[in-house]
Amino acid sequence: MTRSNTLSIALPALVVLALIIAPLGLDPFGYTLRILCLMLLFCAMGQAWNIVGGLANQISLGHAAYFGIGAYSSTILFGSLGVSPLIGVFVGMFLAAIFALVLSLPTLRLKGHYFALATLAAGEVARVVANSWTSLTGGPVGISVPYRPDAGFWALQFQTVLPNYYLFLGAMILVSLVFWLVQTSAFGYRLRAIKENETAAEVIGVNTYRVKLHASILSAVLTAMLGTLYAQFQFFFDPDTIFGVATISVKMALIVILGGAGRLYGPWVGAAVIIPLEEMANSYLGNSIAGLSQFAYGVLLIVVILLNPRGLISLFESLRDRLKGRQRA
Amino acid sequence: MTKDTSKSPFSLSRRQVLAAGAATALTMPFYARRGFAADTINVGVIQPLSGANAQFGINSRNGIQLVADEINAAGGIKSMGGAQINLIISDATSNPTQAATVAQRMMSQDGVCAVLGAFASSLTLAISEVTERRGVPLLTMSFSDQVTGRGFRNIFQVVSKASDLGSATITHTLDLARKAGDEITKIAIMYEDTAYGTSQAGGLRAAAEANGIEVVMDEAYPLGITDVSPLINQLRRTEAQAVFPVSYLNDSLLIIRNMRQQGINLPTIGGAAGYIIPDFRNGLGELADDVLSISPAAYDQAPEFTERFRERFGYFMVHEAQEHAACMGVLASALEKAGNADPRQLRDVIASETFDEGWATVMSGGKIKFDETGLNIHAVPMMVQWRGDELVTVAPAEYAKADAVWHSL
Incomplete structure (x- = not known):
């Protein structure tokens, strides 16, 4: 094993260890813990998006649809039938797979911008349906997960945020593991072949349609699972938030692109930067001129992307390369 | 609105708020020991100050600010040795996730005794999920039926249901x-x-x-x-x-x-x-x-109060400002009656008392009393x-x- 390989395993292991220990010193109800939770959740969401968007460069802007399906499935089942979210999560994952299948039939033949636009529209369709189908979703007013403080783990809700934190951490590691398995498998190589040149991939015998379809479904299923976890953390959501373009779809893509698309640790870096940045902008500027916080957040993002179009993770790599170069010299 | 918000006399800087917060945190142990000390009471105000509902959020903030300033000028909360009300104001944007995060921040970092907000029902519902679990009272004028329809103990709605x-x-x-x-x-x-x-x-x-x-x-x-x-x-x-x-x-x-x-x-x-x-x-x-x-409320029902809003801000007291002012009025009376800023005791006072003094009287019906769901039984559209x-x-x-x-x- 080379030195750089040791580093790329040891560093993330250290990060995970730090994440496991981190909340022990924090207020279990607290604000810092909540920010860490959101960071882990969005990191996992970015990682799920990374399977299609990063590896195969299929820029989807409609992943909120899967996220919302996951959130609504478990919440409606729990609210109206009393089905535990532990079961509801699988219903949501199944429905998201079906939706991904149906959506993929027409959209996967599209290329580049056309694919992005079609998925964007699909997310919006989901939002409109959730807004209009009031008898099922509660409509535009939103839906609450019924509060059962004593039901414990079966209801997947807790008095403090701490259990949520470890759930999110587990989910983040799980999704990252899935991504790593895909990335290093033959399947992952086919996806990357599509990213490099779809026609060439076709010529050398890759069934590009089928590969993209499988990746889309896998990504959708993982996103839906995270949707359920989000619902059990936030306890209230409305169609405009859960199917939001800016709040979910674009944010998932942004985290990956900012961190490093197609890279295992891309979403880790992306989420670790974006979520605290957004929160700090609101915390420090939210009380001054209206909208200044979002403006500052936007400007910072533009600056980061301009400085590092290949993603922040490339910064680490160039740093590492420089260190290595020095050792050789 | 006829007057620009920049003319609003509300001009606390971040630094001042931080300083006040730090001062409160520093004096907390002393306060607890001495019982009666002229202190500050942190009250959370979460409003949509940017985005589509910004104008309504700013009106609401103005209403709350007016009441808080009047109480402070008149010597603060007397049963607590003249403690001053310190508003912790934050932008909920138009995103419920953000609103809930802001509420969490206020409760754990500023130790607010209650939260007032947040105009839009979706924001209020998201905040209530956090305040309910933490046992902090939330006073609101959002009127979606869901607000009081979930059996929560810590939510209080001063207006009628949708x-x-x-x-x-x-x-x-x-x-x-x-x-x-x-x-x-x-x-x-x-x-x-x-x-x-x-x-x-x-x-x-x-x-x-x-x-x-x-x-x-x-x-x-x-x-x-x-x-x-x-x-x-x-x-x-x-x-x-x-x-x-x-x-x-x-x-x-x-x-x-x-x-x-x-x-x-x-x-x-x-x-x-x-x-x-x-x-x-x-x-x-x-x-x-x-x-x-x-x-849900009309300013000509309580002109002796609402005209003070017009004098200060230059436009008539719009209903969201009036209702949020009533929320602040209820909270001030509750603080006066409870004699301390413990959220759980405040909650019990708010849930059991009838509020018929000061700004609590500006709502239709002239007084406020909450039923077991947290709905004001005296509210008349x-x-x-x-x-x-x-x-x-x-x-x-x-x-x-x-x-x-x-x-x-």
Whole structure:
């Protein structure tokens, strides 16, 4: 094993260890813990998006649809039938797979911008349906997960945020593991072949349609699972938030692109930067001129992307390369 | 609004807020030991200060600020040794996730004793999930039926529920028409397809059905509509005797102007929001005259209080400011009665007492008492009508300050 390989395993292991220990010193109800939770959740969401968007460069802007399906499935089942979210999560994952299948039939033949636009529209369709189908979703007013403080783990809700934190951490590691398995498998190589040149991939015998379809479904299923976890953390959501373009779809893509698309640790870096940045902008500027916080957040993002179009993770790599170069010299 | 928000005397800097927060944190242990010390009490205020609802959020903040400043100027909370109210104000944006995060931040970092907010129901519902688990009282004027419909112990709503507002809109309209000799059997509803518009329209629809009224037009239109003439043409072809538009400001201006230009003088009953703010009159001039609207509170019911808002901010006390001021009034009385700022004790005081002093009296009914769901049992929806630059209460009869102008067909 080379030195750089040791580093790329040891560093993330250290990060995970730090994440496991981190909340022990924090207020279990607290604000810092909540920010860490959101960071882990969005990191996992970015990682799920990374399977299609990063590896195969299929820029989807409609992943909120899967996220919302996951959130609504478990919440409606729990609210109206009393089905535990532990079961509801699988219903949501199944429905998201079906939706991904149906959506993929027409959209996967599209290329580049056309694919992005079609998925964007699909997310919006989901939002409109959730807004209009009031008898099922509660409509535009939103839906609450019924509060059962004593039901414990079966209801997947807790008095403090701490259990949520470890759930999110587990989910983040799980999704990252899935991504790593895909990335290093033959399947992952086919996806990357599509990213490099779809026609060439076709010529050398890759069934590009089928590969993209499988990746889309896998990504959708993982996103839906995270949707359920989000619902059990936030306890209230409305169609405009859960199917939001800016709040979910674009944010998932942004985290990956900012961190490093197609890279295992891309979403880790992306989420670790974006979520605290957004929160700090609101915390420090939210009380001054209206909208200044979002403006500052936007400007910072533009600056980061301009400085590092290949993603922040490339910064680490160039740093590492420089260190290595020095050792050789 | 007629006055720009930059003129608002609210000008605490971040540093001052931090300093006050730090001071509070530092003095906390001493305060606990000494019992009576002139101290500060942190109160969380979460409002949409940016985005689509910013104007309403700023109005709400102004209302709360006015009350807090008055209390502080009069010597603070007396039972706590003259403790001053320190508002921790934060932007909820228009994202419920953000609103909940802000609430969490206030509770764990600023140790707020209660939270006031957050105008839009979706924001309030998201905040309530956090405050309920932490046992911190949340006082609100959001009126979606869900707010008090979930069996929460720590949420208190000073205004009527959306469904009650919907039925009041219909019954008051029928009464006003009857007085003028009209019997209404057919109405038209048009609403923007947002959370607000759709839920208000739902309330109207249910109330119309309950009263045996036929809804001859029931049209949703997208937010930010630029041409309303197809809607108005459709309205012209119906036999509606009254029209109920529900929207924020811009579409309300378009709808009224287009109707009047086409010579349609149907009685128009707006669904609060855009129909009862000064900008409605500023944008329409005389065309605004005689437009009716439902309102959860009316400033002409308590002029001795609400005129102080006009003096300071330069426009009449819009209903969201008035209701949030009532929330602050209730909290101040509760602090006075509890004698300390422990959220759980405050919650018990708010849940059990009747509030009939100070700013708590500005709500319709003159006092506030919450039932076991947290709903104010004394709240009565008001029907208001534009007269020049002012809104006048015209229904229900015992609260009316003037007779309604009703244009019979």
